[in-house]
Amino acid sequence: MLTGEHSANGWAIEKGADIGGSIWTRPIPGSPVTAALRIGDVAVVLVHVVRRFHYEIGTLNRGEVVGYKSPSTVTGYETNHASGTAVDIRPGWYPPGVRGGFLPHELTVLRDVLGDCEGVVGWGGDRSHPDEGHFQIEVGPGDPRLAKVAAKIRGWNNSPGKGAGVLIAIS
Incomplete structure (x- = not known):
């Protein structure tokens, strides 16, 4: 399912989603939204970003998130x-x-979400030519920071009162 090319962040580009490769449509828990994402640590991290957006910035509806x-x-x-x-x-x-x-x-929530991700996720709003709805993995395949952040998020997902949906204190 690979094209033989790599994306700007160094990951293998695939010919399609849900066709037997590494990109599958994933549900965003607590919402009616799905997104086609690279399975594994990438999906864990990006689902966390979208889920926090849904819970803390604005309720998302079907069709309002585009992955692949x-x-x-x-x-x-x-x-x-x-x-x-x-x-x-x-x-x-x-x-x-x-x-x-x-x-x-x-913006405070967005910065908190990016803080959760410890530099593994970049926001298009920080680009010189902004794209405020865009979020991407900033590290290449095999970078241990991705596995570390994904493990942290998995731990939150298994612990009530942690992770997405938990209110942050704004001073």
């Missing part, structure tokens, strides 16, 4: 979609090139 995109439709950093290592949340709400799509308290 065909390699023929993406270039540059967007190739990370073709490797199952990126998601766009509400892409029509946050057009590329535009800043200011989030209120201050929403």
